Amino acid sequence: MQTNNTPQNIAIIGAGASALFVSIILAKKGFHVTLFEKNPKAGKKLLATGNGKCNITNKNLSLNYFFSSNPSFIKYSIENFGYKEFLTLCEEIGLNLVTNENGKTYPASLQASSVVDVLYNEALFLGAKFSFDSKVENIDFKEKAHIISGDKTYKFDKVILATGSIAMEKLGGCSSGYELAEKFGHNIIKPSPSLVQLTSNDKEIHTLSGVKSEANVTLLVDNKPQKTLFGDLLFTNYGVSGNTILDLSREANMAILNFQKVDIVVDIFPTLDKNKLLALLEKKKKILSGKDKNSLLLSLINGKLIPFIYKKAKIDSKKYFIDNLDKKDLQALTYTLKSIKIPIDGSKGFDSAEVVAGGVNVDEVDNKTMESKKQKGLYFCGEVLDVDGACGGYNLHWAWASAFSLASNMK
Ligand SMILES: Cc1cc2nc3c(=O)[nH]c(=O)nc-3n(C[C@H](O)[C@H](O)[C@H](O)COP(=O)(O)OP(=O)(O)OC[C@H]3O[C@@H](n4cnc5c(N)ncnc54)[C@H](O)[C@@H]3O)c2cc1C
Structure with a gap:
């Protein structure tokens, strides 16, 4: 829970997998969250996952299935929020899952759309606000964080970049998150297509x-x-x-x-x-x-x-x-x-790749709070970071686990 009486306002850039998840946990803790999404709807990429069935996580989670230029960055999130912790949280929000003999886990409906619906409805229920067709072009930190989208500027206490990677432009993939991070002095580990x-x-x-x-x-x-x-x-x-x-x-x-x-x-x-x-x-x-x-x-x-x-x-x-x-x-x-x-x-290439290897250099991000070491009040979760996983539900698990680390440690 927040320590003071006035709830902090948090801007989340993106309304994909990690953004929806982080918004739910933060809203539960009493934060006021607003998600800015350039697409007209939430979770466009999530809808296409697992051939429309959404391989949401894997029972056989282990650090061996995750990759980064600095693998030690991943350890805290995955050890702290594994398969069991994810299942418990899904149960709490009414998301039923099934796991096959290989450990691959899906929504019981075998429909990725039901994952998007459950997460989106839960976020709305908890008071999250969504601004669709709103590409964030710039962020400025003065006393507060200024979010610039179109001709409007919005003020927030903290900002989360949950902008994903450049994989599959047609599903929302873009380099926007890297460019926004670079403005604060972050280095980008050169992206290359993976799972392609x-x-x-x-x-x-x-x-x-x-x-x-x-x-x-x-x-x-x-x-x-x-x-x-x-x-x-x-x-x-x-x-x-x-x-x-x-x-x-x-x-x-x-x-x-x-x-x-x-x-x-x-x-x-x-x-x-x-x-x-x-x-x-x-x-x-x-x-x-x-x-x-x-x-x-x-x-x-x-x-x-x-x-x-x-x-x-x-x-x-x-x-x-x-x-x-x-x-x-x-x-x-x-x-x-x-x-x-x-x-x-x-x-x-990137247009056919499920994920990207590379992204925001994790040496410049706190592995527990996910806060930037370059800019106070700026946070990251999901694939925008230099973390990716093997085929089998590991990439989505990174989206959930990094969002959980961020939200559970935010004060
Ligand atoms: C075809 C396909 C199948 C896949 N299948 C699986 C699978 O079965 N299992 C698995 O584990 N992983 C799978 N993946 C990978 C998985 O989808 C991603 O790793 C995951 O969605 C990353 O979550 P994210 O929140 O970081 O980014 P995303 O889910 O991509 O969300 C980022 C969002 O940010 C928005 N955005 C970006 N920049 C801005 C901006 N400046 N302003 C406003 N909005 C912005 C984007 O439009 C997007 O909606 C698949 C990927 C693809 C492409």
Whole structure:
């Protein structure tokens, strides 16, 4: 609760995930909150989350799923406001959730719109005021904070920048928060797209568009393996997509920004090691003697991949029958099936990225109160900060947890 009798007036810039959440906790504590949102409605990006179902958090929360140039900044918020604390708060505001076997948690309705409705209605119920179609262009701190939107100036005691990142402009993503923060001397860690599809200039990859596989995907930077993930991989007419790619995209894009060479290596047979796969091909070769060579891989892999694998394995195209394949050919096929190397030259960019790596330098922000160390009375929460998460509800959890730290420590 506030210590003096006159409630403090708090301006929140944005009416997205973290803004709605911080407004509810502050209003409960007796603060007067006003949200300025440039869009005509609250939570436009939130509506698009989790393919419209909103993967709101994850039961398997751990610091390993969050990233920043200074990871120690994240610790307090996530340890203080984890999965259980979030569930308790959701129950208090009537937001029912379901958690699947992977820990991914959604509203029970499986509708992102119900998350926006519950949060927005709760904020209104607690007295929060909303100013839509109101882009905040400037903030000035004199005795009080002056918020400048259009031709109007409003005075507040404190200001929270909950402006999100530049990911997906069509959903409200913009650089406005970074620019407002820079005016107070904040440094911006260069944003790069994350949780985004990767592009490849290998034209043969484009011909595989539509092929889906469950694979081990390894990210190579300057030919050195960085990380291997198992999961969905989708070949597209520009490169690669799927959960594995989205989760590798952060490191891939950062390496590309540093002018490093980036490749991915795909093992489309993760369940069999090289020896077992070779033995399987040798056995199948004997059984299918007399048939054409494509029948060797038919039913083992997606049919569209077969000519591609023969070409990549450099099998002589004149070898038509399975019996023409010698031991070396089978070894080359095995090697190719276990390690398709795809050069990566970029990503689909900020317009396709779910989140951004980078943002306001967290060394310049208090990790408990979320107050700027550069400007008293200025606060941050959500993705505008240099914090992002893996796929699976972690980015929204950062929005909730950072908002909770801010609001619970505000005096
Ligand atoms: C397609 C998609 C799917 C996603 N799915 C998931 C998911 O399932 N799970 C998950 O955890 N994360 C998901 N994310 C990420 C998640 O949506 C974001 O991390 C989260 O919304 C960030 O919350 P925020 O409050 O920081 O910013 P936002 O929710 O983006 O809100 C910021 C708001 O500020 C407003 N604004 C900005 N500047 C100004 C200004 N100057 N004046 C007034 N208003 C301003 C913007 O219009 C916006 O409404 C997804 C993202 C996308 C794009």
